[in-house]
Amino acid sequence: MRFSAAWAATAAQNVTLKVAVASLALVSTTLAITAARLSIREPLLIERGCFSRALDPSATSHSAAEIEIFVREAIRQRFNSDATPIPDYLSTEEVVSRAREQKELSTRSMSQFVIVRSMKTNGNSIAIEADRLIAVAQIRSAFLFPLTAAIATTPRTENNPYGLQLVKTEQPKPEGKQ
Numbered sequence: 377m378r379f380s381a382a383w384a385a386t387a388a389q390n391v392t393l394k395v396a397v398a399s400l401a402l403v404s405t406t407l408a409i410t411a412a413r414l415s416i417r418e419p420l421l422i423e424r425g426c427f428s429r430a431l432d433p434s435a436t437s438h439s440a441a442e443i444e445i446f447v448r449e450a451i452r453q454r455f456n457s458d459a460t461p462i463p464d465y466l467s468t469e470e471v472v473s474r475a476r477e478q479k480e481l482s483t484r485s486m487s488q489f490v491i492v493r494s495m496k497t498n499g500n501s502i503a504i505e506a507d508r509l510i511a512v513a514q515i516r517s518a519f520l521f522p523l524t525a526a527i528a529t530t531p532r533t534e535n536n537p538y539g540l541q542l543v544k545t546e547q548p549k550p551e552g553k554q
Contacts, residue, residue: 438529438538438539438540440497442538442540443497443502443527443540444495444497445538446465446527446538446540447492447495447502447504447525447527447542448492449465450465450466450525450527450540450541450542451490451492451504451506451523451525451542451545452490452492453465453466453474454466454470454473454474454490454542454545455474455477455488455489455490455508456488456489456490457478457481457482457487457488457489458487458489461474462535462536463535464530464533464535464536464541465536465538465540465541465542466541466542467528467541467542467543467544469543469544470542470543470544470545473545484512485512485513486510486511486512487510487511488508488509488510488511489508489509489511490506490507490508490509490521491506491507491509492504492505492506493505493506493507500526500527500528501524501525501526502524502525502526502527503522503523503524503548504522504523504524504525505520505522506521506522506523507519507520507521508520508521521547522547522548523545523546523547523548524545524546524547524548525542525544525545526542526543526544526545527540527541527542527543528540528541528543529541
């Protein structure tokens with residue numbers, strides 16, 4: 377092989393290698409920028425339930441639907457005889473009141489079930505219209521059970537994803553009686 381032909385082949389290979397290195401550098405830079413942009417984004421959170429939907433991870437306030445679902449669950453845990461309360465949902469005073477109330481009901485061989493009909497939120501206070509079902513053996517009775525509940529904001533945890541706590545429940549006094 378002649379020297380000029382070998383030199384031409386080497387020069388052609390160098391040009392090919394320079395084009396390959398330049399294109400690989402461009403692709404690597406593009407991928408690095410894309411990876412950096414994607415890593416800076418907020419994560420996509422999916423709320424599992426009957427209807428899955430994406431949550432806004434930066435939202436710290438509680439939506440009306442979230443408060444309503446929490447109150448229904450917390451009232452169920454507070455009053456229903458068959459419920460096992462999650463301590464993060466109820467304050468210590470409410471857990472003590474629930475234990476005392478359930479002990480009194482069990483000594484009378486009674487059980488209760490509370491159904492929340494509607495609620496009106498007024499800041500941290502919630503007016504609840506509910507029905508109270510009392511069962512003694514095979515006899516069941518339903519009563520109107522209005523409640524006023526107070527809730528507080530707590531940090532969201534695995535045990536309490538709502539970040540709310542039922543602080544106090546009480547039956548409002550009738551307006552005619554003091």
